[in-house]
Amino acid sequence: MTDSPTTRLRRFNRAVTAEVGALDASYLGRGRPLGPARVLTSLATNGTEVAELRARLGLDSGLTSRILRGLEGEGLIETQADPDDGRRRIARPTPAGLAEIAAYEALSEKRASAMLAALPKVREDLLAAMDRIAVVLNRDRIAIRPVDPAGPEARACLTAYYAELSHRFGEDFGPDTGKDADEFLPPAGRFLIADSDGCAIGCVALRREGEGTGEVKRLWIAPEARGLGLSHRLMGAVEGAARDVGYARLCLDTSDKLPEAVALYRGAGWREIAAYNDNPHARHWFEKTLTR
Amino acid sequence: MTDSPTTRLRRFNRAVTAEVGALDASYLGRGRPLGPARVLTSLATNGTEVAELRARLGLDSGLTSRILRGLEGEGLIETQADPDDGRRRIARPTPAGLAEIAAYEALSEKRASAMLAALPKVREDLLAAMDRIAVVLNRDRIAIRPVDPAGPEARACLTAYYAELSHRFGEDFGPDTGKDADEFLPPAGRFLIADSDGCAIGCVALRREGEGTGEVKRLWIAPEARGLGLSHRLMGAVEGAARDVGYARLCLDTSDKLPEAVALYRGAGWREIAAYNDNPHARHWFEKTLTR
DNA sequence: GCCTATATCTGACTTTCATCAGACATCAGG
DNA sequence: CCTGATGTCTGATGAAAGTCAGATATAGGC
Numbered sequence: 328m329t330d331s332p333t334t335r336l337r338r339f340n341r342a343v344t345a346e347v348g349a350l351d352a353s354y355l356g357r358g359r360p361l362g363p364a365r366v367l368t369s370l371a372t373n374g375t376e377v378a379e380l381r382a383r384l385g386l387d388s389g390l391t392s393r394i395l396r397g398l399e400g401e402g403l404i405e406t407q408a409d410p411d412d413g414r415r416r417i418a419r420p421t422p423a424g425l426a427e428i429a430a431y432e433a434l435s436e437k438r439a440s441a442m443l444a445a446l447p448k449v450r451e452d453l454l455a456a457m458d459r460i461a462v463v464l465n466r467d468r469i470a471i472r473p474v475d476p477a478g479p480e481a482r483a484c485l486t487a488y489y490a491e492l493s494h495r496f497g498e499d500f501g502p503d504t505g506k507d508a509d510e511f512l513p514p515a516g517r518f519l520i521a522d523s524d525g526c527a528i529g530c531v532a533l534r535r536e537g538e539g540t541g542e543v544k545r546l547w548i549a550p551e552a553r554g555l556g557l558s559h560r561l562m563g564a565v566e567g568a569a570r571d572v573g574y575a576r577l578c579l580d581t582s583d584k585l586p587e588a589v590a591l592y593r594g595a596g597w598r599e600i601a602a603y604n605d606n607p608h609a610r611h612w613f614e615k616t617l618t619r
Numbered sequence: 620m621t622d623s624p625t626t627r628l629r630r631f632n633r634a635v636t637a638e639v640g641a642l643d644a645s646y647l648g649r650g651r652p653l654g655p656a657r658v659l660t661s662l663a664t665n666g667t668e669v670a671e672l673r674a675r676l677g678l679d680s681g682l683t684s685r686i687l688r689g690l691e692g693e694g695l696i697e698t699q700a701d702p703d704d705g706r707r708r709i710a711r712p713t714p715a716g717l718a719e720i721a722a723y724e725a726l727s728e729k730r731a732s733a734m735l736a737a738l739p740k741v742r743e744d745l746l747a748a749m750d751r752i753a754v755v756l757n758r759d760r761i762a763i764r765p766v767d768p769a770g771p772e773a774r775a776c777l778t779a780y781y782a783e784l785s786h787r788f789g790e791d792f793g794p795d796t797g798k799d800a801d802e803f804l805p806p807a808g809r810f811l812i813a814d815s816d817g818c819a820i821g822c823v824a825l826r827r828e829g830e831g832t833g834e835v836k837r838l839w840i841a842p843e844a845r846g847l848g849l850s851h852r853l854m855g856a857v858e859g860a861a862r863d864v865g866y867a868r869l870c871l872d873t874s875d876k877l878p879e880a881v882a883l884y885r886g887a888g889w890r891e892i893a894a895y896n897d898n899p900h901a902r903h904w905f906e907k908t909l910t911r
Numbered sequence: 912g913c914c915t916a917t918a919t920c921t922g923a924c925t926t927t928c929a930t931c932a933g934a935c936a937t938c939a940g941g
Numbered sequence: 942c943c944t945g946a947t948g949t950c951t952g953a954t955g956a957a958a959g960t961c962a963g964a965t966a967t968a969g970g971c
Contacts, residue, residue, distance in 0.1 A: 330818060332746055333731040338816050339749035340639055340731075342756040347632055347639050360927060378948065387929065392950050414937045414948040439625040439632075446755060449846040453755050454624055456748035457631035463738060463745050464634040524630050526622060554741040652957060670918065679959060684920050706918040706967045 346442070353435045357427070362386075366394050367403060367424065368431045374419035376409060403427055459551040462523050466555050469523045471564045476511035476518035476532065484520060484530035488547040495584045496608065510534040511545075517568040518545075521557055528552040531561040533568055536603075541574035546588065558591050569617060576616050580609035638734070645727045649719070654678075655686050659695060659716065660723045666711035668701060695719055751843040754815050758847050761815045763856045768803035768810035768824065776812060776822035780839040787876045788900065802826040803837075809860040810837075813849055820844040823853040825860055828895075833866035838880065850883050861909060868908050872901035 330338075354364040365384055369375070381391045395418055398404045403424035409415035420428060443450055462469075474480045485503035493500045511518040511532045521529035528549040536542035543565055548557050569577050578600070581588045589611055593599075597613040604612075622630075646656035657676055661667070673683045687710055690696045695716035701707035712720060735742055754761075766772045777795035785792045803810040803824045813821035820841040828834035835857055840849050861869050870892070873880045881903055885891075889905035896904075 332735050332742065333728050335746050335750055335753075336731040336735060337727060338818060339753045341816065342753035343635055344639055344643070346756055347636055362928070381948095387931090388949065389931080389951075390929065396950085408937095412938070412948085416949065435629060436625050439628040443624050443628060446758075449755055450624065452846065453752065454627050456751040458627055459748040460745060460752070461627075461631045461634035463741055464638055466738075524633065526630065554744065654958070679961090680919065681921075681961080682959065688920085700967090701918095704918085704968070708919065 349438060349442075353438045354431065356434060357430060362390070363394050363397055364431065366391070367398055367420070368428055370404065370418055370420050370424070370428070372420065372425065374417045377406070377416045377418055380418065398424070455551065458549075462526075462528055462549070462551045463555065465523050469521050469528070469552075469555070469557065469560075471519055471521050471560060473513075473517050473568070474520050476508040476516070477505055480520050480522075480527040481508070481511075481518050481530065484527050484547055485545065487549065488530070488545060491547065496582075513572075515541075515572060517565065517572070519561065519564050519568065521548075521552070521561060523552065529557050529561055531565045533565050533572070535574075536578055539573075539575045541569045541572060541577050543569075543577055543579040558587075559595065562591070562595055566615070566617060570619070574617060576614060578603060578612065578614045580604060580606050580612045582608050583610045584608075641730065641734075645730045646723065648726060649722060654682070655689055656723065658683070658686050659690055659712070660720055662696065662710055662712050662716070662720070664712065664717065666709045669698070669708045669710055672710065690716070747843065750841075754818075754820055754841070754843045755847065757815050761813050761820070761844075761847070761849065761852075763811055763813050763852060765805075765809050765860070766812050768800040768808070769797055772812050772814075772819040773800070773803075773810050773822065776819050776839055777837065779841065780822070780837060783839065788874075805864075807833075807864060809857065809864070811853065811856050811860065813840075813844070813853060815844065821849050821853055823857045825857050825864070827866075828870055831865075831867045833861045833864060833869050835861075835869055835871040850879075851887065854883070854887055858907070858909060862911070866909060868906060870895060870904065870906045872896060872898050872904045874900050875902045876900075 354361050354368065357364065359367075366380065366386075369380065369383060377391060377395065380386075381388060384391075386394075395404065395406060398418075399406065401423075402421060404418050404420050406416050406418045409417050443454075446453060482503060482505060485505070489500040489503050508518075510516050511534055515535040517533040519531050519533075520527045529552055530545055530547050531543060532545040533541050533543060543562070546558065546561060548561075566577065579592070579597075580603075581592065583589070592611075592613045595615075597615045600612050600614045602609070602612050643653070646653050646660065649656065651659075658672065658678075661672065661675060669683060669687065672678075673680060676683075678686075687696065687698060690710075691698065693715075694713060696710050696712050698708045698710045701709050735746075738745060774795060774797060777797070781792040781795050800810075802808050803826055807827040809825040811823050811825075812819045821844055822837055822839050823835060824837040825833050825835060835854070838850065838853060840853075858869065871884070871889075872895075873884065875881070884903075884905045887907075889907045892904050892906045894901070894904050
């Protein structure tokens with residue numbers, strides 16, 4: 328591909344316009360214009376603030392109001408004042424509305440699977456490229472939040488984490504067993520994930536290592552999320568969590584086989600120390616004093 | 620990424636909708652609604668049939684006609700009957716129209732480069748993912764056509780071809796010098812490329828090897844175009860070209876270092892033969908008799 | 912030449928989308 | 942309680958997009 332970057336971007340744009348249009352058109356087919364369909368399908372089950380909805384879809388306040396009234400008239404949603412702020416209103420789908428949303432989901436799902444079925448051989452590769460693009464374009468909306476260390480998001484991350492370790496170390500780390508998940512439970516521990524549009528693309532865990540000391544473990548970034556500065560964000564978040572717990576000091580171990588991790592710690596104020604454990608895979612040990 | 624394929628596809632869709640919209644919005648900003656702007660910018664310099672335009676943009680015939688009248692009124696295009704079929708009409712931009720198109724191109728280019736500038740670290744990776752997607756989605760519009768073996772498309776392919784060989788063989792094949800381009804000139808030779816939306820994504824060449832015999836060389840498929848059956852199409856095209864030239868038989872050499880090429884020839888009716896040349900990189904020699 | 916199909920054009924009409932000003936209720940801070 | 946800011950709603954209005962039936966001209970087969 329010797330064309331200029333902008334040419335390549337615009338070629339991509341032309342290529343996806345039709346597909347995006349097709350998936351957009353899946354909002355049609357249920358006798359409702361695109362506007363109301365988009366509003367309805369972007370409502371969360373437990374309700375969404377009108378202001379947030381408007382911002383997300385980029386709609387005028389008058390137009391939004393009119394669309395909501397239309398949906399209300401169809402009996403698909405109901406609105407109520409926000410209990411925290413009487414000026415704001417919350418729109419919530421009714422049971423009929425939920426059924427309608429599910430019908431739209433099914434239409435979109437059908438279209439998506441039809442498209443993928445036509446591409447059996449390159450499907451995985453295509454999806455990987457799509458994941459990469461989705462994560463990069465959503466980079467400003469990546470949220471870091473604590474989850475249950477034994478829950479599905481954590482398990483998904485750990486499975487990928489161990490697969491990556493097995494690959495890097497050339498030995499089988501086995502599947503994630505979840506047996507040490509308790510260590511990462513609050514109050515002394517945390518399990519944080521990075522979430523991009525509902526998908527876990529990175530994680531980091533915190534456990535108690537000793538009096539006043541926490542240990543950082545399980546730092547992992549999905550391949551499609553690398554290069555976005557996510558490791559710094561995750562480390563910052565885990566340090567914040569450690570402060571919340573009350574640790575005055577953090578430590579961690581790592582390996583030469585993970586050179587980017589070693590570089591990350593060195594560049595983020597961590598100090599190399601002597602071995603504090605007998606982890607057979609570790610070659611480097613670091614500590615960092617937490618300032619309030 | 621443990622989500623279902625359709626979930627991943629739809630996440631991608633959500634992510635690019637905003638970007639595509641932004642690039643779509645670059646059609647605005649010149650005081651003309653989206654419809655006419657889209658029509659104008661999708662006209663080829665040397666004119667486009669109205670029917671084709673309509674099909675491409677998915678417009679109603681009445682609407683198209685009206686938009687074309689509007690652009691004609693602005694002095695940006697002129698229409699004339701198709702000389703081959705008086706029912707059809709061809710719309711062609713005037714010099715003023717070409718200037719206007721160029722202005723839109725510049726707007727789009729600016730937006731694209733602004734977007735890429737915000738992503739310095741992942742730019743190349745993102746573009747590679749975009750190339751992959753663009754090629755796969757455009758798979759039904761890949762055209763194979765002969766080009767000048769010393770021209771820019773051929774040179775671009777050969778540069779990539781030699782870079783790939785250098786990588787596979789672990790020795791430097793040097794840059795493409797273009798000194799043997801004459802061999803691939805008609806009438807005895809051909810240089811075919813596969814074109815996806817203006818981008819060369821594969822090539823194959825034909826030269827005269829002896830009386831009634833042609834040799835296939837320079838088969839290359841861009842990484843982003845693999846898995847789409849393009850190698851079969853290129854081989855089919857070069858066989859067709861060989862028939863046109865009048866060869867009764869084709870031969871080629873290849874290497875163990877290119878196992879997918881060996882498998883391709885074996886599976887496409889080629890028969891392994893004794894060495895017919897002293898190419899130091901070759902380990903396998905094949906021939907195929909051409910039937911009329 | 913006649914007939915049917917195709918491509919485009921025109922006029923009349925509807926729907927959808929977008930914009931704007933002003934009304935009204937609520938909130939935050941003094 | 943007053944004031945300015947914020948969030949939502951309503952009505953008026955206009956632009957853009959889409960739809961449809963019928964008119965006109967041409968192509969191609971008989």
